[in-house]
Amino acid sequence: MDFKFDIEGGNFSKAGSASSDVKKVLKKLNVDPKLIKRIVVSIYEAEVNVVAHAYEGEMNVSIFPEKIVVRIVDKGPGIPDIDLAMQKGYSTASPAVREMGFGAGMGLPNIKKNTNELNIKSEVGVGTEVELINYLN
Amino acid sequence: MVKVSQILDELNAKLVCGNTDLNQDINFGFASDLMSDVLTIDSDNLLLVTGLNNLQTIRTSEMSDIPYILFVRDKKASEEMKSLAEESGITLIECGYSMFRACSILCKMGLEPVY
Numbered sequence: 001m002d003f004k005f006d007i008e009g010g011n012f013s014k015a016g017s018a019s020s021d022v023k024k025v026l027k028k029l030n031v032d033p034k035l036i037k038r039i040v041v042s043i044y045e046a047e048v049n050v051v052a053h054a055y056e057g058e059m060n061v062s063i064f065p066e067k068i069v070v071r072i073v074d075k076g077p078g079i080p081d082i083d084l085a086m087q088k089g090y091s092t093a094s095p096a097v098r099e100m101g102f103g104a105g106m107g108l109p110n111i112k113k114n115t116n117e118l119n120i121k122s123e124v125g126v127g128t129e130v131e132l133i134n135y136l137n
Numbered sequence: 138m139v140k141v142s143q144i145l146d147e148l149n150a151k152l153v154c155g156n157t158d159l160n161q162d163i164n165f166g167f168a169s170d171l172m173s174d175v176l177t178i179d180s181d182n183l184l185l186v187t188g189l190n191n192l193q194t195i196r197t198s199e200m201s202d203i204p205y206i207l208f209v210r211d212k213k214a215s216e217e218m219k220s221l222a223e224e225s226g227i228t229l230i231e232c233g234y235s236m237f238r239a240c241s242i243l244c245k246m247g248l249e250p251v252y
Binding site: 045 | 170171172173174175176177189191192193194196197199200201202217225
């Protein structure tokens with residue numbers, strides 16, 4: 001079962017709407033609420049990253065009997081040093097993003113905490129692809 | 138554990154949208170304007186105390202399964218925020234007290250800290 005949601009870069013009034021839609025889908029499918037929370041917290045963090053840093057992006061959700069795979073792909077500046085970006089407290093967020101309550105360098109570590117597998121690929125000047133895998137058992 | 142009715146009385150606060158059953162119990166409290174920090178919390182049945190009043194406060198609470206938000210220092214929820222909160226089953230409360238004063242009272246009332 002596959003779902004696709006668009007993410008608009010820079011538009012904080014819509015940030016979270018894709019994650020909210022995914023949450024509704026997972027609830028309808030009777031996924032364990034604790035797992036739903038882990039998944040939606042991590043994809044919301046990733047969605048906010050797209051809104052905060054990229055021009056546009058999309059969220060692709062694939063639901064299998066044993067796992068849920070979410071792939072978030074954006075067109076944007078990319079991440080020059082992924083290891084550095086994974087460090088708690090490191091952030092390149094703008095003051096506008098910080099005013100929204102984000103940009104403290106906690107997003108990627110929190111995504112890692114809430115996923116079984118996290119894969120990040122990025123090309124500077126092109127964009128970033130974040131894949132989050134959570135197993136159902 | 139504290140009841141919503143006690144919070145409204147002790148903090149001179151107003152429930153502006155959501156579940157109007159004032160007999161509801163709340164177990165935990167967490168105060169922050171940093172939504173990144175709020176997203177790291179695992180506790181259920183939590184009251185978020187914040188001065189950050191924008192749509193992401195509601196979105197963050199929706200993702201974190203936070204059922205109650207208390208806005209301090211006379212911060213008002215917009216109609217858009219109320220609408221999103223209603224849709225997400227989140228109760229919004231507003232009060233004029235500072236975050237420090239509100240947290241101090243909530244602690245004395247028996248609301249449990251997360252950490």
